[in-house]
Amino acid sequence: MLDRYLLRYFLAVVDQGNFSRAAALCHVSQPTLSVGIAKLENELGAPLFLRSSQRVELTAAGARFLVHARRIESEYNLAERALADVQPARRLRIGWLSSVPSDRLAAALGVGRGERPGSQIEIVEGNERDIHAHLARGRIDLAVSIIRPGETRFREEAILEEGYRLAMPAGHKLAQQSVLTAEALASETMIVRRHCEALAATSRHFTERGVRPFFAMRSTNDERVLAMVAAGLGITVMPESHAHEGVVRPLLAGFDLRRTIGFLFGPHGDPPALADPPFLDALRTALRTARVGAREPL
Numbered sequence: 001m002l003d004r005y006l007l008r009y010f011l012a013v014v015d016q017g018n019f020s021r022a023a024a025l026c027h028v029s030q031p032t033l034s035v036g037i038a039k040l041e042n043e044l045g046a047p048l049f050l051r052s053s054q055r056v057e058l059t060a061a062g063a064r065f066l067v068h069a070r071r072i073e074s075e076y077n078l079a080e081r082a083l084a085d086v087q088p089a090r091r092l093r094i095g096w097l098s099s100v101p102s103d104r105l106a107a108a109l110g111v112g113r114g115e116r117p118g119s120q121i122e123i124v125e126g127n128e129r130d131i132h133a134h135l136a137r138g139r140i141d142l143a144v145s146i147i148r149p150g151e152t153r154f155r156e157e158a159i160l161e162e163g164y165r166l167a168m169p170a171g172h173k174l175a176q177q178s179v180l181t182a183e184a185l186a187s188e189t190m191i192v193r194r195h196c197e198a199l200a201a202t203s204r205h206f207t208e209r210g211v212r213p214f215f216a217m218r219s220t221n222d223e224r225v226l227a228m229v230a231a232g233l234g235i236t237v238m239p240e241s242h243a244h245e246g247v248v249r250p251l252l253a254g255f256d257l258r259r260t261i262g263f264l265f266g267p268h269g270d271p272p273a274l275a276d277p278p279f280l281d282a283l284r285t286a287l288r289t290a291r292v293g294a295r296e297p298l
Contacts, residue, residue, distance in 0.1 A: 006040040091120040095131035095143035104286040111282035143264040158262040165249040168235040182209040189234040195220040
């Protein structure tokens with residue numbers, strides 16, 4: 001395979017008529033250019049120039065090669081121009097807290113899908129600790145996660161505040177009550193959301209009231225948990241923003257824990273410069289909607 005610089009040396013000698021001017025055009029010394037031409041002739045197996053003190057002329061082989069060399073160089077130039085016009089895809093890397101409903105993300109992705117040519121969105125799901133570690137190391141550009149008081153590592157944008165409610169089957173005997181006490185659930189079967197940031201507080205709330213239920217399932221998948229609740233396997237506690245057909249969300253009396261969800265921007269990221277601002281706007285809107293009993297958006 002011929003190196004492109006050798007083609008350029010060859011064409012420069014042809015166009016300039018001698019080695020010294022060709023070397024100057026190529027920004028190399030004349031001995032360097034002469035070595036390059038000799039290498040090209042060796043690779044082609046034929047002399048390309050007749051050298052004289054007056055002028056350098058092409059041999060018959062050189063004349064035949066010139067046609068191909070011009071064509072190859074032209075194709076090189078066309079390829080370079082074509083690639084220069086192609087903008088690299090803009091990629092927005094988002095860390096998604098696993099306890100935030102994924103239907104909010106899906107709703108945002110569905111908005112203006114055809115209006116984002118050249119944009120790529122990459123989703124990294126995980127718990128709060130993992131997502132924040134990815135953000136600090138520059139593996140993601142922003143996180144949709146919990147905003148905690150006193151956090152100073154990341155720039156923040158609060159989007160919604162919400163509390164926690166029970167999730168139980170719509171056909172449950174207690175489903176018509178808007179508020180239930182932990183004691184009223186003493187004989188109920190529960191499902192544990194192992195990834196929930198409120199798990200310790202939830203467990204403490206029940207045990208302090210002498211309630212130690214049977215656990216039918218332990219899961220880190222909220223969609224699966226909701227499906228099992230709807231099917232009647234058990235009840236659970238989860239953030240207000242989760243909803244599912246066949247599941248009702250009464251309040252748990254005395255359980256007042258709340259959380260703030262928003263964007264956390266990595267130290268490497270500049271929020272105004274992040275790719276795909278329309279998507280971020282759609283995500284803000286989606287996060288603020290379809291919440292059961294949550295406060296007004298921040």
